[in-house]
Amino acid sequence: MERNASFFTIARSFKAIFLDSYGVVKNHRGLIPGVQGTINYLRDSGKTLRILTNDASRSPEQQAARFEHQGLKGLQPEEIITSGMMAHMYLVHKAKSGRVAYLGTPDAAAYILRADCPSVPVSDIDLDDIDDISAMVFLDDEGFDWNQDINKTVNLLRKRNIPAIVANSDKLYPVAQNDVSIATGGIARLVESILNRNFIHFGKPDSQMFSYAFDHINQYGQFGKSDILMVGDTLHTDILGGNKFGVATALVFTGNTSPDTVDLDISASGIIPDYICPSIVH
Known part of the structure; x- marks a missing residue:
């Protein structure tokens, strides 16, 4: 494990860079200051770039527009891979009839759920007609x-042996x-523990998103896994997944992840990154 390395120095050794979105490109304050320069540097250096995000609330097109609105120029929808994409692909092949129940916003449902498969928010479900x-x-x-809708979700899944998908x-x-x-994911883990069931999870650290990104970049070039660097802010998703x-x-x-607790976090989790650096702008 190499500590306090410059991201620019690390990136030189790789042909493709996978970046987490929240915590790497932006955070609760907005864009990470200087991130536009990093994106420009990666492009000027001929690196292939992909954003891998567990945000299932927006489509890649909406994500790209959101980045543009926040001031980050040049990201294309095809460079953004979301856990919602993975969930959508699963539902296209698996939920071919009946209604699909969901917890979330109508906008997220419109993006992820199939137009030809009726969807219904949990709040509108009658547990006597499921x-x-x-x-x-x-x-x-x-x-x-x-309170009400998580309780209703628990009872729905107690009564119906159906796939439960975590986008x-x-x-x-x-x-x-x-x-x-x-x-x-935290809500889903709570319901899983109550029901003693394992749901179908999409997004990091599971492999579907990485496999999709790997196959996608290989449509435009030749990449091995040794050519790729995954950059993230969270040990249990980004780093474990990579x-x-x-x-x-x-x-x-x-x-x-805080520099004050990183050694304890790594020791407690057993998840060890290859590199540790302050940010992607240095």
């Missing part, structure tokens, strides 16, 4: 009553320098 519910999807941490595996996300909020997929990993301190 025989045609074919899947349950955890989409977002907003758009529902946490965002993140358990929490930063909302201020020292504060976090519970994310979709390690499991077999690519090099770099941990940064602009999101969930």
Whole structure:
């Protein structure tokens, strides 16, 4: 493990750079200051770039427009890979009939759920009329009553043996320098523990997103896993996912991980990045 390395020095050794979005490119304050220069440097150096995000609330097109609005120029939708994309692909092949129930916002449902497969928010479900519910999807941490609708979700999954899909595996996300909020994955983990069930999770650290990104860049060139660097701010998603997929990993301190606790976090988790650097702008 190489510490306090310059990101620019690290990046020179790789042909493709995978970046987490929240905590690497941006955080609760907005864009990381100087990130436009880093993106420009990677492009000028001929690096292939992909953003890998567990944000399932927006499509790649919406993500690219959001980055543009925040001031980051030049990211294309095809360079952004989301956990919502993975969940959508699964539902296209698996949820071919009946209604799909969801926790989340209508906007997230419109992006992820199939137009020809009726979807219904959990709040609108009548638990006495659920025989045609074919899947349950955890989409977002907003758009529902946490008390009533999580309870209803538990009862739905007790009564119906159907696939439960988690479109965002993140358990929490930063909302201020020292504060976090519970994310979709955290809600899903709670329900899993109550029901003693394993749901289908998409997003880092699971391999689907990495496999998709790897196959996607190989449509435009020849890349081996040794050519790729995954950069993230969270050991349990970004770094673990990259390690499991077999690519090099770099941990940064602009999101969930603090330099004050990083040694304890690594020791407690057993998740070891190849590199540690302050941010992607140095």
